[in-house]
Amino acid sequence: MSPVAPVGIETECLGAVEEVDRWQWTVAAETAATTVDIDTSIDSFIRRYGRRDDHGRPGSACGVAILVSHAAGAWRLGTDVGPPSPVAVPDIVLIAYRHTTPGPVTAESHTQDQDPGVRVGEWSRSWSTFRHERAIAEVIDNIRSGEVYVLNVVGHWQADWAGSMYTAAERVASIEGARWGGALFGPATDSGRPEWFVASGSPECFVRVTGREIRTYPIKGTAPATPAGRERLLGSVKERAEHTMVVDLLRNDMSQVCEPGSVDVERLFYLRRWGALWQAESAIVGRLRSGSVLSDVIGALCPPGSVTGTPKPRAAEVIAHLEPVGRGPAMGAMGFAASPSDVRLGLSIRTIAGDDSRLHLWAGGGITWRSIAAEEVAEATAKAEGVRSALRAADDTPG
Numbered sequence: 001m002s003p004v005a006p007v008g009i010e011t012e013c014l015g016a017v018e019e020v021d022r023w024q025w026t027v028a029a030e031t032a033a034t035t036v037d038i039d040t041s042i043d044s045f046i047r048r049y050g051r052r053d054d055h056g057r058p059g060s061a062c063g064v065a066i067l068v069s070h071a072a073g074a075w076r077l078g079t080d081v082g083p084p085s086p087v088a089v090p091d092i093v094l095i096a097y098r099h100t101t102p103g104p105v106t107a108e109s110h111t112q113d114q115d116p117g118v119r120v121g122e123w124s125r126s127w128s129t130f131r132h133e134r135a136i137a138e139v140i141d142n143i144r145s146g147e148v149y150v151l152n153v154v155g156h157w158q159a160d161w162a163g164s165m166y167t168a169a170e171r172v173a174s175i176e177g178a179r180w181g182g183a184l185f186g187p188a189t190d191s192g193r194p195e196w197f198v199a200s201g202s203p204e205c206f207v208r209v210t211g212r213e214i215r216t217y218p219i220k221g222t223a224p225a226t227p228a229g230r231e232r233l234l235g236s237v238k239e240r241a242e243h244t245m246v247v248d249l250l251r252n253d254m255s256q257v258c259e260p261g262s263v264d265v266e267r268l269f270y271l272r273r274w275g276a277l278w279q280a281e282s283a284i285v286g287r288l289r290s291g292s293v294l295s296d297v298i299g300a301l302c303p304p305g306s307v308t309g310t311p312k313p314r315a316a317e318v319i320a321h322l323e324p325v326g327r328g329p330a331m332g333a334m335g336f337a338a339s340p341s342d343v344r345l346g347l348s349i350r351t352i353a354g355d356d357s358r359l360h361l362w363a364g365g366g367i368t369w370r371s372i373a374a375e376e377v378a379e380a381t382a383k384a385e386g387v388r389s390a391l392r393a394a395d396d397t398p399g
Contacts (some may be wrong), residue, residue, distance in 0.1 A: 025041070039375070049097075061099075063338040067331050076298075077316055086326060152367070176275050178201040204217060218281070250284055278279060350383065
């Protein structure tokens with residue numbers, strides 16, 4: 001699968017689709033006078049374009065790429081959305097595709113880039129290590145007082161850059177273990193380059209809908225991908241407790257759209273590898289209630305529990321007042337709907353976003369009362385380094 005394709009698109013459609021329509025929505029544009037019925041807009045767009053032709057005939061519908069930001073989820077939840085995004089990517093993006101005659105996917109054909117290289121400047125943090133550690137200490141105080149039980153704190157890095165959006169996206173989406181990697185591009189400017197792009201090297205499946213079956217695979221718990229790291233993660237009381245709380249949160253979220261008694265933890269706390277890290281994952285399955293549609297699923301599960309916290313409304317409020325930079329398209333959902341009953345959404349972690357001049361990167365981790373601030377900052381930095389390292393592989397600057 002080409003990593004510059006939307007997350008979750010069918011393999012046989014690669015190099016054989018073209019955009020035919022898009023719908024975008026931004027939290028910042030929402031006012032009392034211009035309120036948009038988001039649910040109706042999402043469902044009508046999916047019904048119109050999410051009807052994939054299995055034969056892939058040229059001109060037939062392929063499906064819809066989907067992006068939902070953390071801020072969009074928080075807005076739907078009725079909580080503070082936090083600081084503005086540092087990059088002008090809409091909070092909800094739906095892009096409809098139709099089949100075309102198959103052809104090669106290249107940097108030039110995909111984004112009109114004339115410069116296939118990638119040159120990234122020095123990365124700067126949105127907050128210092130000291131401020132990051134102080135924020136984690138504040139979260140631990142909130143946990144001790146009973147306001148939250150687990151909460152995800154996210155750091156942000158940014159850098160000047162130049163070169164091919166396609167190449168940058170390909171490198172990030174190709175990280176080892178990025179089973180939910182992919183990319184989306186904004187509308188083309190007069191130069192032919194997109195206004196923005198988002199690329200995810202995510203290992204995490206956020207939502208998989210097949211018929212009336214719904215699945216989620218939360219990841220929580222990280223260690224170096226060494227034998228010692230594996231043993232430490234499997235034996236960590238802190239990591240297992242954090243993981244279990246997130247599993248319980250997602251079970252509760254899924255129960256809002258599933259038949260009573262159908263939500264079950266199929267498999268709990270097993271390890272997968274992402275780059276140079278081990279990650280702990282679980283599998284949760286349920287059966288959607290009759291009549292449930294995609295907007296119901298997004299409303300129940302967004303913002304994603306594994307990158308927010310529990311209880312989710314209070315966790316979202318704490319995040320909004322704690323983090324100095326908006327999460328942009330990170331810590332949300334990216335994926336593809338081949339039809340209303342065939343939906344695949346990855347969690348947009350290990351994610352970059354950029355325009356012509358600036359790249360942005362987000363990484364964080366879950367905090368519990370057992371957390372040690374310095375170790376949590378180091379974990380977030382290690383996750384960010386996995387993405388930065390992938391981009392360096394694309395950097396054609398000498399030295």
